[in-house]
Amino acid sequence: MRPFLLRMIFAMVVALGFSAEAGRAQMPRERVDPGGPVEEVFWAPSAILGSSVYNLPQGNLNVTIMHAFGIVTNGVRDLFGLDGAANIRFGADYGVHDRLSIGVGRSRFDKLYDVRFKAKLLRQMKDNTPPVDVALKGDVGIMTVENGFDGADRLSYLASLMIARAFGERASLQVTPMFSHFNTVFIERGSGRILEEENDHVALGLTGRVVLNRRLALQVEYMPVLGARSDGTTNALSVGLDIETGGHVFQLFFTTSPWLTEQHVIARNDDDFFDGDFRFGFNVNRVFRLGGGE
Amino acid sequence: MDELESEGMGGWRRGRGEHRLLFPLQFIQTPLRPHVLRLVAACLLWTLVAVPAVWGQAFMTKTGHAEFTSSVPLHTFTGTSEHLVGRISLPDSTVDFYLDLTTLETGIGKRDKDMRTTLETDTYPFAEFFGTLVTPFDPDREGAQPVTVRGAFTLHGVTREVTIDGTLRRTAEGLKVEAAWEINLNDYNITPPSLLIVRVDEVQKVRIEALLEPVERS
Numbered sequence: 001m002r003p004f005l006l007r008m009i010f011a012m013v014v015a016l017g018f019s020a021e022a023g024r025a026q027m028p029r030e031r032v033d034p035g036g037p038v039e040e041v042f043w044a045p046s047a048i049l050g051s052s053v054y055n056l057p058q059g060n061l062n063v064t065i066m067h068a069f070g071i072v073t074n075g076v077r078d079l080f081g082l083d084g085a086a087n088i089r090f091g092a093d094y095g096v097h098d099r100l101s102i103g104v105g106r107s108r109f110d111k112l113y114d115v116r117f118k119a120k121l122l123r124q125m126k127d128n129t130p131p132v133d134v135a136l137k138g139d140v141g142i143m144t145v146e147n148g149f150d151g152a153d154r155l156s157y158l159a160s161l162m163i164a165r166a167f168g169e170r171a172s173l174q175v176t177p178m179f180s181h182f183n184t185v186f187i188e189r190g191s192g193r194i195l196e197e198e199n200d201h202v203a204l205g206l207t208g209r210v211v212l213n214r215r216l217a218l219q220v221e222y223m224p225v226l227g228a229r230s231d232g233t234t235n236a237l238s239v240g241l242d243i244e245t246g247g248h249v250f251q252l253f254f255t256t257s258p259w260l261t262e263q264h265v266i267a268r269n270d271d272d273f274f275d276g277d278f279r280f281g282f283n284v285n286r287v288f289r290l291g292g293g294e
Numbered sequence: 295m296d297e298l299e300s301e302g303m304g305g306w307r308r309g310r311g312e313h314r315l316l317f318p319l320q321f322i323q324t325p326l327r328p329h330v331l332r333l334v335a336a337c338l339l340w341t342l343v344a345v346p347a348v349w350g351q352a353f354m355t356k357t358g359h360a361e362f363t364s365s366v367p368l369h370t371f372t373g374t375s376e377h378l379v380g381r382i383s384l385p386d387s388t389v390d391f392y393l394d395l396t397t398l399e400t401g402i403g404k405r406d407k408d409m410r411t412t413l414e415t416d417t418y419p420f421a422e423f424f425g426t427l428v429t430p431f432d433p434d435r436e437g438a439q440p441v442t443v444r445g446a447f448t449l450h451g452v453t454r455e456v457t458i459d460g461t462l463r464r465t466a467e468g469l470k471v472e473a474a475w476e477i478n479l480n481d482y483n484i485t486p487p488s489l490l491i492v493r494v495d496e497v498q499k500v501r502i503e504a505l506l507e508p509v510e511r512s
Binding site for chain 1: 317374379390397407419424
């Protein structure tokens with residue numbers, strides 16, 4: 001066989017060999033969404049008493065039971081507040097869209113019913129575009145306790161804008177400008193004391209979270225009122241422990257406020273944490289999937 | 295070029311009694327006889343026509359369906375994704391599939407996040423298989439044909455040799471693939487998550503289904 005022919009056959013074999021090897025090579029692996037949002041800046045729709053930027057995915061139902069007992073420092077006489085009057089709120093929020101949830105709840109104090117929505121405006125992305133979660137919340141409460149008030153006099157409102165950021169996997173911070181309005185305020189409280197109450201309050205919620213491990217996180221929530229406020233009221237402070245179990249989020253906390261809706265927390269809290277006037281409370285959050293079973 | 299004149303299939307006359315092919319590569323500029331030229335031309339023709347025809351029997355998708363089913367006592371749940379990427383090349387029997395695990399959804403966002411944490415998807419984003427068909431498949435036959443693939447399955451940074459049974463079916467649109475198998479999370483250094491105190495079964499049922507469309511290789 002001539003040398004040329006040998007060279008030609010050799011070249012073709014080599015070329016085909018490379019082609020075949022190229023065919024056997026794995027495809028390059030490509031992520032569907034290489035950036036993606038930061039996972040759960042907070043673990044539950046509520047931080048402690050206030051809402052968090054956590055948004056429920058579409059079709060998810062979060063059922064919440066919130067408790068706040070009596071003052072702990074009353075001691076064993078009333079079992080550290082457990083014998084005291086507890087406020088309880090049963091609530092449910094539903095994700096109608098990945099960025100919008102609606103909810104309803106009922107609290108024991110004032111026999112208060114409230115409806116609310118939360119809209120996620122921005123999601124913090126891993127590449128920091130944008131660098132924060134932002135959510136808007138609105139809540140309308142109506143007290144149904146028999147107190148002689150009529151219709152609109154029973155209504156209270158809250159508007160808040162939650163701005164939060166996760167710093168790595170361990171820490172999160174949320175700043176929440178809030179505005180509350182009560183159509184009617186009580187002039188007399190307690191044993192006949194006359195107090196001036198404001199219809200409107202502006203507050204700045206500050207919530208910090210430190211994740212201890214996959215299941216535990218510590219939280220602090222402070223709601224200072226800015227500007228005019230009702231006589232005798234104080235800034236609510238809460239510290240809590242989140243326990244994430246994979247289906248439930250349990251939140252155990254100590255808080256100054258027996259109120260469980262934000263407009264009442266910022267307008268009516270009158271206990272001071274550092275005077276020992278705090279109470280034990282807990283939230284239980286459970287997420288269900290509607291319309292498709294689990 | 296003015297010294298060249300055509301002499302039929304594949305050759306050029308250059309000077310008296312000599313034939314040359316003018317290729318850019320100098321080493322093959324050697325005088326050739328006509329029957330050699332015809333052979334070379336035939337080889338080239340085969341390369342240009344026959345090989346692409348074989349290469350055309352590669353199939354690919356980026357929208358395959360993948361799912362897993364987890365069990366805990368008295369309860370099961372399923373995670374699904376429509377982002378399964380796969381390619382099957384029939385000439386060399388290679389089978390290549392991968393899934394971006396962050397696309398799996400169970401219907402509950404909190405559980406999805408827990409799953410991604412368990413799988414450490416930031417570090418190990420893909421589940422992938424690369425292997426070969428080890429049983430014959432006739433693309434000209436109608437109906438689903440049982441096939442077996444053998445190769446490397448990688449999950450959570452651990453690669454194990456696996457053998458998976460499934461079916462292949464040639465359709466007008468392409469190649470329909472269905473397969474189901476089980477994986478043990480312990481084999482891949484994955485600690486099964488727990489729901490309260492109940493631990494998820496370490497055995498997960500996996501199923502894929504995809505229609506791979508014909509592709510031309512570059």
